[in-house]
Amino acid sequence: MTSFVNEAQVLLSSDRIRGMFKRLGMDGVSLRAPSRRLEEILLKARSGETIDREDALFLMNLDRDEIIFIILAASEVRERGKNKTVTFSKNVFVPLTRLCRDHCGYCTFKIEPEEGELFVKPNEVIRVARQGARLGCTELLFVTGDKPELVYSVYRDALRRLGYKTTAEYLAAVSEAGLKENIFPHSNLGVANRDELSSLRESNASMGLMLENISPRLLRKGEAHYRSPDKVPKLRIRTMEYAGELRIAWTSGILVGIGETLEERVDSLLAINSLSRDYGHIQEIIIQNFSPKPGISMETHPVPSSLDMLKTVGVSRLIFGEKMNIQVPPNLNPKSFPLFVIAGANDLGGVSPMTIDYVNPEAPWPQVERMERALCELDLDLKERLPIYPEFINEEFLDKMVLERIIRVIDTSGYVLEEANNGDRRDKTKDN
Numbered sequence: 001m002t003s004f005v006n007e008a009q010v011l012l013s014s015d016r017i018r019g020m021f022k023r024l025g026m027d028g029v030s031l032r033a034p035s036r037r038l039e040e041i042l043l044k045a046r047s048g049e050t051i052d053r054e055d056a057l058f059l060m061n062l063d064r065d066e067i068i069f070i071i072l073a074a075s076e077v078r079e080r081g082k083n084k085t086v087t088f089s090k091n092v093f094v095p096l097t098r099l100c101r102d103h104c105g106y107c108t109f110k111i112e113p114e115e116g117e118l119f120v121k122p123n124e125v126i127r128v129a130r131q132g133a134r135l136g137c138t139e140l141l142f143v144t145g146d147k148p149e150l151v152y153s154v155y156r157d158a159l160r161r162l163g164y165k166t167t168a169e170y171l172a173a174v175s176e177a178g179l180k181e182n183i184f185p186h187s188n189l190g191v192a193n194r195d196e197l198s199s200l201r202e203s204n205a206s207m208g209l210m211l212e213n214i215s216p217r218l219l220r221k222g223e224a225h226y227r228s229p230d231k232v233p234k235l236r237i238r239t240m241e242y243a244g245e246l247r248i249a250w251t252s253g254i255l256v257g258i259g260e261t262l263e264e265r266v267d268s269l270l271a272i273n274s275l276s277r278d279y280g281h282i283q284e285i286i287i288q289n290f291s292p293k294p295g296i297s298m299e300t301h302p303v304p305s306s307l308d309m310l311k312t313v314g315v316s317r318l319i320f321g322e323k324m325n326i327q328v329p330p331n332l333n334p335k336s337f338p339l340f341v342i343a344g345a346n347d348l349g350g351v352s353p354m355t356i357d358y359v360n361p362e363a364p365w366p367q368v369e370r371m372e373r374a375l376c377e378l379d380l381d382l383k384e385r386l387p388i389y390p391e392f393i394n395e396e397f398l399d400k401m402v403l404e405r406i407i408r409v410i411d412t413s414g415y416v417l418e419e420a421n422n423g424d425r426r427d428k429t430k431d432n
Helices: 002-012 015-023 036-046 053-060 064-082 122-134 153-162 167-179 194-201 233-245 262-279 306-320 337-342 368-376 400-407
Strands: 085-097 139-144 184-188 206-208 250-256 282-289 325-327 347-351 381-384
Touching: 002 015, 002 064, 015 337, 036 053, 036 064, 053 262, 053 306, 064 306, 064 337, 085 122, 085 167, 085 368, 122 167, 139 167, 153 167, 167 184, 167 194, 167 400, 184 400, 194 206, 194 233, 233 250, 233 262, 250 262, 250 306, 262 282, 262 306, 282 306, 306 325, 306 337, 325 347, 337 368, 347 368, 368 381
Parallel strands: 085 139, 085 347, 085 381, 139 184, 184 206, 206 250, 250 282, 282 325
Antiparallel strands: none
16 A cells, blocks of 8 residues: 555656646645555556546545545556557648538538538549658648538539449548548548448548447437437447448547536547457557537536546546557647646547647647657657557458558658658559
8 A cells, every 4th residue: 555655655756747737727735545445446556457437437536635545546558558659640630621510519520511622632632642752751641520411512513523322432532532642541521331331441541430429328318419410339349340341440539528427438448449459450549538629519518627637537447447548638638738648648649730629629739859858858659650559460451452562651660760750652653
């Protein structure tokens, strides 16, 4: 029992870490010995076991003075699986269409037809992909609204003039075009069927769909997912099951602070973990905090505190174990992201030198050099990855054509080659 207190004292002896805790309102934490129940969970994590629902809920309800022990345990588990490595990807963000049939209470991504372009045109996708590759970007991030062709005839007609019936068909076509520019697509289409995912797999390095939350309660009037048919949890789970059957490296995650209870938050993490155990295709979990924006229906909704996020990140690490990649977006947590790494995260997501975060346009990407400095002070190494993590770069999870291109730009550990992330890769990866 004393060892946990001693380790907490060592952690807090660092001026930098103590300063981060102070900014989060955790200065003057009383380092009393953990309770017997907490000590049992800490010892379980230390022995290599993952925690169950009862353990997770207990941890989520700890008070401020005991959060330090979650952080210690999660940090140890992260380092056991990831050593000193923290990753990020360099991307180009393409909002292929911002039309959407959903009405999520926290969203500013969605627009109406009269408010902007119906979609990014094919020649613009190619231009952006080519420019991104020249700047050393390796990820072509496509994000779309959910099934706008079902509610907007003007969009449906415009797609038809291009030769496509659905957003999924158009996304598959531009993904293939982008790949030819030697930048690797990662698509977030939303709820999708098996055929749509199979088509996208031919050109995408990886794909993703945030679960957001497992609770159907959030679909009720006045809740975050009211009037959002594509946020029905069982539909999102089914999409991820299709991805598992198709062997697609998949990113998922939760939104924190959108009106969910602690039980619903934990159950959401457990639902994704169940998918990971059943199919083995979940490459990454994103723990994304709700960020209010002017004009949204949840504009005055309270934001999750940094302490709440710390607990959630730490508990996520203890649920998923040492091998899972856990991401916290640094642009939504510009001051606290190093502490979230200490608390169990090992990835800082996509950062772009040329496009904004269209989902959170108010939050600029941090400079890579700043992330590198912050992590160096914590004795951690920042490495650039592709949109697919090294452990998934193989014939099981990649189409042959995509794998052949990827092999040319990675080192023996599966990370981006130094010469590949400093400029144009097109000559090095030219088709034979």
